[in-house]
Amino acid sequence: MKLEKDQEQMLAGKEGRGVQKAMEIMVGIGEAQGAEDLVKINYAHLMPPDVMFMPYGKQGQWAHEMTRELTQDIEKFKVPCTIEPKFCDLSIAKDLLFPDEVIQEMAEIQEKAADFYEKLGVVPTYTAMPFYYYRGWLGEHVSISESIATLWFNTMFGGRCERDDGVKSLAAAICGYVPNEGIHLDENRHGEVIIRLSESLDFKNFSDGDWDAFSLAASRKCRDKRPVFLGIPANTPITDMKHLLAVIAVESGLALMHIVGITPEAPTLESALMGRKPLDEFVIDQNDIDEAYSLANTATGSEVDFILMGCPHLTMREFREIAEVLDGKKVHKNITFIMTTQRTMLEQAEDLGYIQTIRNAGGIVVPDMCIAFAGTQARGTIATNSIKAVFFYAGFSSDGSRKVRFGSTIECAQTAISGKWEGRK
Amino acid sequence: MAVYKGKSIGNFGIVEGEALVTTDLVAFWAGTNWETGEIVEVGHEARGKNVAGKILVFPKGKGGAGDTFGYYYLAKSGKAPCAMICNDGLGQTVAGALLAKTPMIYGFDKNVVDVIDTGDIVSVNTENGEIEVKKGNA
Numbered sequence: 001m002k003l004e005k006d007q008e009q010m011l012a013g014k015e016g017r018g019v020q021k022a023m024e025i026m027v028g029i030g031e032a033q034g035a036e037d038l039v040k041i042n043y044a045h046l047m048p049p050d051v052m053f054m055p056y057g058k059q060g061q062w063a064h065e066m067t068r069e070l071t072q073d074i075e076k077f078k079v080p081c082t083i084e085p086k087f088c089d090l091s092i093a094k095d096l097l098f099p100d101e102v103i104q105e106m107a108e109i110q111e112k113a114a115d116f117y118e119k120l121g122v123v124p125t126y127t128a129m130p131f132y133y134y135r136g137w138l139g140e141h142v143s144i145s146e147s148i149a150t151l152w153f154n155t156m157f158g159g160r161c162e163r164d165d166g167v168k169s170l171a172a173a174i175c176g177y178v179p180n181e182g183i184h185l186d187e188n189r190h191g192e193v194i195i196r197l198s199e200s201l202d203f204k205n206f207s208d209g210d211w212d213a214f215s216l217a218a219s220r221k222c223r224d225k226r227p228v229f230l231g232i233p234a235n236t237p238i239t240d241m242k243h244l245l246a247v248i249a250v251e252s253g254l255a256l257m258h259i260v261g262i263t264p265e266a267p268t269l270e271s272a273l274m275g276r277k278p279l280d281e282f283v284i285d286q287n288d289i290d291e292a293y294s295l296a297n298t299a300t301g302s303e304v305d306f307i308l309m310g311c312p313h314l315t316m317r318e319f320r321e322i323a324e325v326l327d328g329k330k331v332h333k334n335i336t337f338i339m340t341t342q343r344t345m346l347e348q349a350e351d352l353g354y355i356q357t358i359r360n361a362g363g364i365v366v367p368d369m370c371i372a373f374a375g376t377q378a379r380g381t382i383a384t385n386s387i388k389a390v391f392f393y394a395g396f397s398s399d400g401s402r403k404v405r406f407g408s409t410i411e412c413a414q415t416a417i418s419g420k421w422e423g424r425k
Numbered sequence: 426m427a428v429y430k431g432k433s434i435g436n437f438g439i440v441e442g443e444a445l446v447t448t449d450l451v452a453f454w455a456g457t458n459w460e461t462g463e464i465v466e467v468g469h470e471a472r473g474k475n476v477a478g479k480i481l482v483f484p485k486g487k488g489g490a491g492d493t494f495g496y497y498y499l500a501k502s503g504k505a506p507c508a509m510i511c512n513d514g515l516g517q518t519v520a521g522a523l524l525a526k527t528p529m530i531y532g533f534d535k536n537v538v539d540v541i542d543t544g545d546i547v548s549v550n551t552e553n554g555e556i557e558v559k560k561g562n563a
Contacts, residue, residue: 027433032514032531049494059459062501063494065525145490167493167520179516253489335536
């Protein structure tokens with residue numbers, strides 16, 4: 001691999017052991033992927049395991065040791081950085097059935113790690129939707145470890161990043177470079193298969209739940225081929241876009257898709273395909289949508305124990321919808337209703353009165369946490385407005401100790417009041 | 426005895442061990458139990474086999490953003506393979522092996538899964554990227 005002078009110096013240890021180790025990882029990965037050189041990045045979104053991946057017990061201790069080894073003698077990261085959600089909010093960990101000793105360990109590992117990254121200059125976003133804070137632009141290279149954020153950056157902004165893992169993005173933030181390979185390169189960015197909606201259906205009538213179901217159906221068709229979506233209206237709201245991108249990102253493993261008329265590189269179908277012929281074309285119809293709903297509903301009966309929302313973090317429209325349903329009512333006594341979002345969104349939703357309305361009804365709202373991971377101790381039936389979360393809670397399987405109900409944001413909020421599942425069965 | 430040459434991710438000396446070969450892609454986060462070393466992924470060709478101390482031979486890694494952590498935790502538990510041999514080096518697998526200092530060689534002109542069998546004794550030289558395979562039943 002061809003290295004510039006500053007990169008060679010980092011590799012030789014001129015900037016200390018931490019930078020050297022980061023450069024060794026970049027060169028190792030780059031050579032394995034056949035990259036000819038490294039490319040400078042403008043920004044990184046981090047997924048440190050001592051903040052996000054079960055920061056307790058043995059694995060929490062190892063996560064701490066690993067990240068300290070990687071960040072040894074680092075004073076500041078080389079690029080602006082944002083960070084993934086924390087694993088769990090300590091004040092509600094008991095509501096989510098974490099035992100006391102685990103909560104104590106989380107307080108030790110997760111909270112100290114969060115302080116540590118903030119000292120290194122990481123902006124405390126604690127969200128999988130850092131694009132509210134950092135918007136990219138066409139052709140900008142970055143490093144992101146979070147599936148929806150990677151897909152959003154490539155698809156909505158025309159920026160360039162691979163599906164970097166937690167170690168690679170940390171190393172990228174330390175040395176400021178990533179291997180110039182995969183979809184960092186023009187020749188790997190073309191759309192491969194076409195996806196459209198059946199003429200008997202209309203995106204304008206979709207609930208946010210329907211967008212999740214459509215996304216699951218689409219990802220089961222396109223699998224690992226970059227899809228080109230036709231017919232999605234240019235004025236589709238950001239909340240619906242979140243639902244669309246979140247599910248396909250985790251289900252397909254894709255880093256880039258094209259939405260004709262929205263993706264900067266895809267004003268037309270021809271530009272999305274970049275002069276190539278599509279490998280296949282799929283039409284999503286009512287049967288596909290119904291099948292997606294039934295896959296995502298692993299529970300039977302109408303009992304619900306938990307309603308968990310905020311995977312990815314709730315938007316202002318979702319808070320407004322929940323507040324409208326809960327206004328003046330009480331959450332059913334059998335239900336624990338927990339919501340999460342990023343701290344700036346929470347502050348603004350508080351200013352608008354939505355959060356007070358929700359709390360008055362008995363709903364719990366906390367910032368900064370990953371409800372998909374935090375919910376994995378819960379037992380019984382969990383209702384959610386996110387198929388991404390369904391995947392984490394039950395893996396589409398009805399065998400485990402958790403069953404899942406999936407529906408729209410409004411259906412989940414209605415369930416909180418009635419105590420019985422109000423969505424599709 | 427057959428010799429094959431690939432590309433080594435770093436110089437971690439020479440190791441020898443018994444091969445565990447799988448034709449499926451291997452995930453270290455959720456696909457492998459990091460406390461026991463057992464491949465646990467449902468439907469995996471090598472489900473129930475244990476990678477600890479073996480020369481793990483597989484086509485390529487797979488997995489999500491946590492895969493590198495998974496490999497590191499496996500190594501911390503003392504259940505990592507003693508070396509990895511792959512056709513393609515996935516970024517996450519390479520990063521995990523570098524962190525744990527596990528010898529890893531990839532990029533051969535033969536399909537490693539075809540030329541090595543489970544039980545073969547494999548010597549892995551990370552200085553020159555060569556592996557020597559002694560058939561286990563010989």
